[in-house]
Amino acid sequence: MKVTIDGQSIEVEPGTTILQAARMIGGEVVPPAMCYYSKLKGSGGKCRCCLVEVSKGSEADPRPMPKLMASCVTGCMDGMEVNSKSSPRVTEARKSVTEFLLINHPLDCPVCDQAGECDLQNLSFEHGKSETRFIEEKRTFEPENIGPNIQLHMNRCILCYRCVMVADQLTDDRVHGVMDRGDHSNISTCISKAVDNEFSGNMIDVCPVGALTDKTFRFKSRVWFSKPYNAHRDCPTCSGKTTVWMFGDEIQRVTGRKDEYHEVDEFICNGCRFDHKDIADWTIEGPRAFEKDSVINQNKYNRKLQKVEIATEENILLGREEDRKKISMVEIPLTEEDIINQKNLGNNG
Amino acid sequence: MERTYHKQEINMTEALMTRINELISHYPEDKRKSALLPVLHEVQDAHENWLSIELMNKVAEILLIKPIEVYEVVSFYTMYNQRPVGKYMFEFCQTSPCCLNGVEDLMDYTCEKLGVKVGEPTPDGLFEVRGVECLGACGYAPMMQLGDFYKEHLTAAKIDQLIEDCKNDTIILHDK
Amino acid sequence: MSQKILLDKINIPGIKTYEVYRQNGGYASVEKALKTLTPDEVVEEVKTSGLRGRGGAGFPAGMKWSFIDKKSGKPRHLVCNADESEPGTFKDRYLMEFIPHLLIEGMITSSYALGANLSYIYIRGEYMWVYKILERAINEAKAAGFLGKNILGSGYDLELYVHCGAGAYICGEETALIESLEGKRGNPRIKPPFPAISGLWANPTVVNNVETIAAVPWIVNNSGAEYAKIGIGRSTGTKLISASGHIKNPGVYEIELGLSVYEFMNSDEYLGGMSSDRPLKAFVPGGSSVPVLPANLIYKTANGEDRLMSYESLSDGGFATGSMLGSGGFIVYNDTSCIVRNTWNFSRFYHHESCGQCSPCREGTGWMEKVLHRIENGHGREEDIDLLLSIQSKIEGNTICPLGDAAAWPVAAAIRHFREEFEYHIRFPEKIKHRNHFVAEPFEKVKHLVSKVIV
Numbered sequence: 012m013k014v015t016i017d018g019q020s021i022e023v024e025p026g027t028t029i030l031q032a033a034r035m036i037g038g039e040v041v042p043p044a045m046c047y048y049s050k051l052k053g054s055g056g057k058c059r060c061c062l063v064e065v066s067k068g069s070e071a072d073p074r075p076m077p078k079l080m081a082s083c084v085t086g087c088m089d090g091m092e093v094n095s096k097s098s099p100r101v102t103e104a105r106k107s108v109t110e111f112l113l114i115n116h117p118l119d120c121p122v123c124d125q126a127g128e129c130d131l132q133n134l135s136f137e138h139g140k141s142e143t144r145f146i147e148e149k150r151t152f153e154p155e156n157i158g159p160n161i162q163l164h165m166n167r168c169i170l171c172y173r174c175v176m177v178a179d180q181l182t183d184d185r186v187h188g189v190m191d192r193g194d195h196s197n198i199s200t201c202i203s204k205a206v207d208n209e210f211s212g213n214m215i216d217v218c219p220v221g222a223l224t225d226k227t228f229r230f231k232s233r234v235w236f237s238k239p240y241n242a243h244r245d246c247p248t249c250s251g252k253t254t255v256w257m258f259g260d261e262i263q264r265v266t267g268r269k270d271e272y273h274e275v276d277e278f279i280c281n282g283c284r285f286d287h288k289d290i291a292d293w294t295i296e297g298p299r300a301f302e303k304d305s306v307i308n309q310n311k312y313n314r315k316l317q318k319v320e321i322a323t324e325e326n327i328l329l330g331r332e333e334d335r336k337k338i339s340m341v342e343i344p345l346t347e348e349d350i351i352n353q354k355n356l357g358n359n360g
Numbered sequence: 361m362e363r364t365y366h367k368q369e370i371n372m373t374e375a376l377m378t379r380i381n382e383l384i385s386h387y388p389e390d391k392r393k394s395a396l397l398p399v400l401h402e403v404q405d406a407h408e409n410w411l412s413i414e415l416m417n418k419v420a421e422i423l424l425i426k427p428i429e430v431y432e433v434v435s436f437y438t439m440y441n442q443r444p445v446g447k448y449m450f451e452f453c454q455t456s457p458c459c460l461n462g463v464e465d466l467m468d469y470t471c472e473k474l475g476v477k478v479g480e481p482t483p484d485g486l487f488e489v490r491g492v493e494c495l496g497a498c499g500y501a502p503m504m505q506l507g508d509f510y511k512e513h514l515t516a517a518k519i520d521q522l523i524e525d526c527k528n529d530t531i532i533l534h535d536k
Numbered sequence: 537m538s539q540k541i542l543l544d545k546i547n548i549p550g551i552k553t554y555e556v557y558r559q560n561g562g563y564a565s566v567e568k569a570l571k572t573l574t575p576d577e578v579v580e581e582v583k584t585s586g587l588r589g590r591g592g593a594g595f596p597a598g599m600k601w602s603f604i605d606k607k608s609g610k611p612r613h614l615v616c617n618a619d620e621s622e623p624g625t626f627k628d629r630y631l632m633e634f635i636p637h638l639l640i641e642g643m644i645t646s647s648y649a650l651g652a653n654l655s656y657i658y659i660r661g662e663y664m665w666v667y668k669i670l671e672r673a674i675n676e677a678k679a680a681g682f683l684g685k686n687i688l689g690s691g692y693d694l695e696l697y698v699h700c701g702a703g704a705y706i707c708g709e710e711t712a713l714i715e716s717l718e719g720k721r722g723n724p725r726i727k728p729p730f731p732a733i734s735g736l737w738a739n740p741t742v743v744n745n746v747e748t749i750a751a752v753p754w755i756v757n758n759s760g761a762e763y764a765k766i767g768i769g770r771s772t773g774t775k776l777i778s779a780s781g782h783i784k785n786p787g788v789y790e791i792e793l794g795l796s797v798y799e800f801m802n803s804d805e806y807l808g809g810m811s812s813d814r815p816l817k818a819f820v821p822g823g824s825s826v827p828v829l830p831a832n833l834i835y836k837t838a839n840g841e842d843r844l845m846s847y848e849s850l851s852d853g854g855f856a857t858g859s860m861l862g863s864g865g866f867i868v869y870n871d872t873s874c875i876v877r878n879t880w881n882f883s884r885f886y887h888h889e890s891c892g893q894c895s896p897c898r899e900g901t902g903w904m905e906k907v908l909h910r911i912e913n914g915h916g917r918e919e920d921i922d923l924l925l926s927i928q929s930k931i932e933g934n935t936i937c938p939l940g941d942a943a944a945w946p947v948a949a950a951i952r953h954f955r956e957e958f959e960y961h962i963r964f965p966e967k968i969k970h971r972n973h974f975v976a977e978p979f980e981k982v983k984h985l986v987s988k989v990i991v
Contacts, residue, residue: 386697386699388654388737391718391737393718393719393720394699394717394718394719394737395719396719396720397661397699397700397701397702397716397719398699398700400702401661401664401700401702423719425719429719429720432720432721433719433720433721436704436721436722436891437661437701437702437703437704437722438702438703438704439661439662439702439703440702440703454881455623455824455881455882455885456623456624456824456867456878456881456882456885457623457624457780457781457867459877459878459881460780460781460782460867460869460873464971492703493621493623493705493884493885493888493889494621494622494623494624494705494824494885495662496620496621496625496626496628496629496660496662496663497626497629498623498624498625498626498778498780498781498786498865498867499626499778499779499780499786499787499788500626500786501780501786505662508664508665508668509664509665510665534664535664535665535668
């Protein structure tokens with residue numbers, strides 16, 4: 012089956028969604044996704060970030076689809092043509108969804124452990140506005156303690172349902188879920204019970220925002236100060252293949268290995284994640300690249316940085332002659348030498 | 361979200377269990393969970409119109425599902441109460457067509473008469489006034505729901521009478 | 537008198553009971569269908585009739601039936617949507633309460649057409665007494681041999697049960713209804729797959745409104761072609777209209793589609809005109825979700841034709857000057873009512889009823905309610921009107937289910953037709969302090985304060 016997204020065509024298997032096809036193409040055509048997670052069955056369709064325009068339904072039925080479609084749950088058809096980034100309607104819709112997700116969000120990135128690797132932060136960089144039109148009081152929830160390992164910050168949650176699916180699909184004893192409805196829907200155990208099954212820590216990895224964070228890493232460091240290394244250990248429960256985040260010799264936290272879409276390769280157990288923070292516990296394989304362009308990889312060793320040269324640098328430092336006069340420096344006139352230098356610079360620059 | 365805990369006496373009578381089993385029989389054997397909503401109605405009606413954590417756990421046990429599945433459902437639907445409520449709950453419809461016929465004034469009147477605010481029971485636990493969304497009686501407005509029944513074409517005088525009847529225990533709440 | 541199909545026997549004493557219903561020709565369609573017609577022939581009759589879904593969307597019922605997956609060999613189900621919660625609509629309740637066997641007869645005939653052996657009526661939890669009425673009626677029908685194994689010796693089996701909801705408007709959306717029937721939260725599913733392929737317990741399922749199913753017996757008895765003769769154009773048959781608001785005779789009426797709005801509003805057979813001498817200001821023809829229309833667009837369309845009670849005529853002019861037949865919730869407003877307050881009221885409803893699953897609806901409905909609440913309470917800002925239009929346009933079309941659209945349309949329509957009233961609220965907060973502000977001083981009297989002067 013052939014599908015074309017933003018003018019780039021690709022052959023895909025039947026059953027592939029538009030989002031998956033876009034990820035195969037890669038680059039700018041990939042729609043953002045806050046709730047879809049390829050490793051979780053039934054995820055997607057909820058956040059509406061990945062809406063795309065289907066300008067041609069298929070070869071058999073070329074009519075365009077009237078509404079924007081959630082690319083993560085819409086299957087490709089042969090001959091389908093999709094506009095993602097190239098469509099103004101899509102750009103507008105992404106801006107709208109970003110605005111909706113942010114109006115009640117606390118915007119507490121400065122004290123949020125997720126900052127730097129947060130999907131909502133990235134979405135806002137791309138599609139957000141610097142000012143808000145929401146003058147109402149923000150919605151808040153009473154805090155709930157869900158145990159010693161995981162910190163729940165309901166105010167930051169965007170209700171992607173991923174953590175609920177993790178509990179459903181990795182364990183057979185889900186104790187948390189989505190309570191209430193509408194805009195006061197919230198993730199809760201209802202009875203303030205600890206979420207402590209062996210794989211509960213994966214809720215942290217799948218959370219796209221800072222609603223579920225690692226209590227053992229809480230306020231330890233900003234994520235961009237620590238360096239990720241691929242590491243493994245013999246684990247009786249899971250594959251033991253993780254990423255350890257180091258600061259000097261210290262392992263500050265352990266997470267699953269995430270790809271460029273922030274999805275883990277394999278889910279890891281709580282033992283690996285929370286209880287093994289000693290270097291001796293791990294075989295360190297080597298530094299890990301940051302696949303996804305985000306706040307976290309600014310100024311990192313693995314990213315090639317080009318030296319930026321500003322040609323007018325010296326002129327700016329010196330200032331132009333007429334400006335020096337205009338500003339206030341009549342009392343300190345330029346020396347002859349200064350004037351000659353400046354003229355030379357001006358000619359050269 | 362942290363929730364306040366309330367204690368409740370649980371009494372799963374034989375009649376109640378018979379009715380629950382009858383409801384379960386309406387669905388295929390392996391789809392027991394489908395009976396959740398009707399079963400919760402029956403259980404709530406038999407337990408002073410609210411559902412405690414213990415009671416919800418009991419329902420989960422009967423339907424062979426996880427307790428969280430019951431909590432999720434109970435908190436989604438507005439007809440299930442998760443805290444003790446007034447015995448006679450006056451649920452006024454406050455959507456547009458009822459408002460056109462003066463339901464807001466009637467609610468104010470009822471609250472004043474009972475000396476309560478919307479959503480809090482009277483100290484004796486007998487009454488509670490609530491505003492709810494459209495009950496599907498727009499042509500018979502203003503109206504309210506009391507137990508399983510609708511009281512329509514309300515006036516201040518009718519409300520006085522209803523309060524009297526409740527106090528004299530002559531109101532039928534459920535059709536069992 | 538126009539022809540009655542659903543409510544023709546409603547005044548017969550005791551029609552609620554099986555005996556009286558049967559004596560008056562009840563269950564004839566079951567006998568006819570099971571003994572003389574194949575299921576596909578019943579589907580064909582319904583297709584020919586042009587019957588359209590009466591829940592609001594108006595999708596042709598016969599076509600919906602023909603989509604059901606009969607090849608997979610999975611059990612099939614018919615689910616009746618009796619989760620009537622659209623503000624302004626109370627027709628299904630009337631039908632179920634006063635002539636319950638009509639719905640049950642329709643359920644049996646329709647289930648036969650679809651090859652369903654296990655069907656449900658999903659009724660909203662608030663209609664608890666109607667739930668009991670239906671439960672008893674089903675027992676009567678079962679005792680008379682119209683339900684159960686080998687109905688009328690035809691070899692066809694059907695079990696029918698009532699299932700009650702528990703207070704959620706969203707469960708009127710067919711996939712949310714199925715979720716709720718499965719004992720889950722009423723979160724609408726992502727479509728596709730459509731219920732006709734994978735519905736209740738992943739089996740092929742058809743969900744139809746009460747009124748749609750109740751029309752099937754007449755169609756089977758009298759043929760689809762006869763049904764198609766009633767009504768006008770593609771709006772065939774009769775429709776139940778629930779009328780409320782400032783009119784003399786509120787209640788449920790069965791009308792032939794194509795009746796003029798003027799006659800429906802003013803004739804004594806129907807609404808009998810306004811309830812007082814206060815003039816007509818606006819009306820909502822199809823339940824709270826559809827656009828409100830101002831007085832000048834009620835009886836005549838924008839191009840001067842008579843406005844009729846039909847799918848096409850009510851939507852004539854698109855959303856710019858038209859509305860929709862929707863579920864037939866006919867709400868009439870006189871000049872004492874405040875459009876801003878009414879819009880806020882509807883917005884609060886949708887905010888309260890949003891399931892919270894997808895972001896635009898979860899966040900947008902609450903935002904709109906808050907802004908409208910501010911305007912209605914004298915804290916509006918001039919830019920709030922455009923803000924509302926912007927929010928509603930960001931919700932519309934971007935959500936999983938139609939609730940987002942239903943929340944967005946009334947706000948857009950109110951501003952489209954009554955923008956000056958919003959401006960008045962914003963500019964003269966002291967004049968709208970009391971919630972009945974238009975009773976003593978209707979908007980017409982103060983309109984000059986915000987009217988643009990054309991020099």
